[in-house]
Amino acid sequence: MKLATIRTPTGTAAVRVEDDHAVELGEPDLGALLRHEDWLDRATVDGPTHAVSDLDFAPVVPSPEKILCVGLNYRRHILEMGRELPKFPTLFAKFPPALIGAYDDIVLPEVSDAMDWEAELALVTGPGGTIAGYTVLNDVTARDWQYRTAQWLQGKTFARTTPVGPYLVTGDLAPAQLSCEVNGELMQSASTSDLVFGPAELIEYISTILPLAPGDLIATGTPGGVGHARKPPVRLGDGDLVTTRIEGLGECHNRCRAEKPS
Template sequence: MAYATFEIDGRRRVGVVERSDHAADRLVPLDGLVELGPSTTADVLADTRRLEDEAVGVDEVRLCPVVPNPGKIICIGLNYHEHVGETGRDLPTYPVMFTKFPSALIGPYEDIVAPPETTEIDYEAEMALVIGRPGRRIPREQAHEHILGYTVANDISMRDYQRKTHQWLQGKTWDRSTPIGPYLFTPQEVPDIADACIRTVLDGNVLQEALVSQLIFDIPHLIETISEFTTLLPGDVILTGTPGGVGMKRQPPIFLGDGDRITVEIEGLGSLTNTVRNERV
């Protein structure tokens, strides 16, 4: 099963995705649900009545960030071998973590806002997961029981701001900078997610490409590690890291600017494409 958060006629809703190879996907609203998040556990989604007579085409709606208001957004850095190598850092023995704020999130096809203060806007293809069952000190053997689903994200980074301190926060969570979506796929829908290819494409050129299985710290390890120090709650989002090929490490560097269209795709989860637009201040 796949789900989406969408808006139509000024009203936000949650829909079950009915995919099609020959026409636009359909969204079947779930009665009374306004967005995926803390209140939409797997049980709630499974038990909520589908409003078949209110189904709409995905091309008739605005797709929101798949989880618009997560309680926590925890991001993992340096989690692919090639990316660690290109940064010249030692291989981490413990996951590198930072956070984002919900105000950073945008929908899968919305514009990435380029603030005037930065000149180094970088892309980072990432697979994200959403928690569907609360837990603290979750053993890796039980981690899969706490996953609501998987989706696609682009961890847009303002590198000049990221380098200002040893902490990365100020470079990672600018308003309206982080696309996530388009859909949330349950683990049952993508049982072989570790074999999926993740890539970034800019102007027809593949800039990043790897398999999810190449993560240094796999998904069960991340859930076990994070839940050791904080309770993971439904709707919490974890971004799992980006492969090698980021713009700041290319020669010459590739940074995004006004009008650039950047695509991140993951096999089995779909893709998001966003245009960079200068912020009007």
Template sequence: MKLATLRLTGGTAAVRVDSDTTATIVDGFPDLSALLAAPDWTTLAENASGATVDLADADYAPVVPNPGKIICVGLNYATHIHEMGRDLPQYPTLFAKFKEALTGPYDDVIVPAYAAAELDWEAELAFVVGKQAYQVSEADGEQYIAGYSVINDYTMRDYQYRTLQWDQGKTFEKTSGFGPHLVTDYTLGTRIETRLEGEVMQSATTDDLVFTPAKLVEYISHIVTLQPGDVIITGTTGGVGHARKPARYIQDGQTVEVTIDGLGSVRNKTIVK
């Protein structure tokens, strides 16, 4: 099943995506954050019978626009770890992103000029928690995942490396394209790619993860209770601009597209103001 949050006249709505051209509104739920808070959200989505929406000109909001927590994982693809000159980690590297950093999968990303010196892409697989999880085992981890989506962990590298803490370079306002769909039946191993103005920058498969989604549910849920609608961003693969020799960054007017086969693409144009 595919779900999305669409911007419609007068607000937003949670929808079930029925085909490439149509979706059905899940009545009573303004977005997927609200829907996932319902214990029977799967049944509600499967049985939705609201108005039909034509997707030809659909305006997609961040797929889960109001997560209580966004937990990011750094250095989680073997290829990226090696290009950064590091050893494989024993434990996940965790940091936070705030919900204000999220934007729609096709929205323009507006960057203030003072933060535009070292703009970088990071193709990432995200998953969304489907039910409350505390001290969950890895073996049971998949049962707590509602579905998977695509995100660009858009990064201001100069801000990121001002201190030992990364958050400040990872959570600029409305910079992380997120969506377009939440896919409930995804399996690791498909192609993940970034294209800058059509040129492939990153290309790998999602089974290169050091810590799988189930392992991340186990690890994080032994630290804090995960709630329905929380988002876990699983890390990026090799090919980021900052690690290139010479470094390469996103320029004003350039479009970054992040694609994961089976999940879809986010495509955002950067505008520096």
């Protein structure tokens, strides 16, 4: 089942996405839907419909309580860099103002000239720290700010930089191909089977640190092919089109736009 949060003339709405239409579920967004223990049953109800071609996607969960991200989590990429596989997940955080919808513009902050792409599989939690489903995310990063200190957060959570969506796809996830293109050129390609720490392991590990709430977002890490590691480095610029795709989950298409001076 495909679920989403869409923008409507009166606000946002949680919807179930069918072949050619989407059905409103009576909740303002997927975060609100997932707070119900019987959310899967509620996701099957009928309501007002919208043509899929007219949908304006908000972030899958517009205001999650937590956005947790994992670094250094693709086995082949770690080994090709000459590093040892980590014993524990590398965790950092984002905050909700960073999130944008699947087709929204990525805002390139005026203070950075080193914006980079990071295609990622993300999972969304349900009640009791369960996995409600999976979605597509790009952890667009300001590399110059990320490496100002040993802590990454400052480069990871600039406002309006992180596409997520378009759908939350429920059910088990088979190994899937993940990719990122910039202006049609393939930059990243890997299978989610290459993750060092898979979704279930990440849920277990994070849950020992703090409780996970319905609608929390966990980004599982990116494979090789980022612009920062290229010789010379490649940066995102005004007008670039970033396409982030995961087999079976959908894709995000986001145009980069330079932040307008305040």
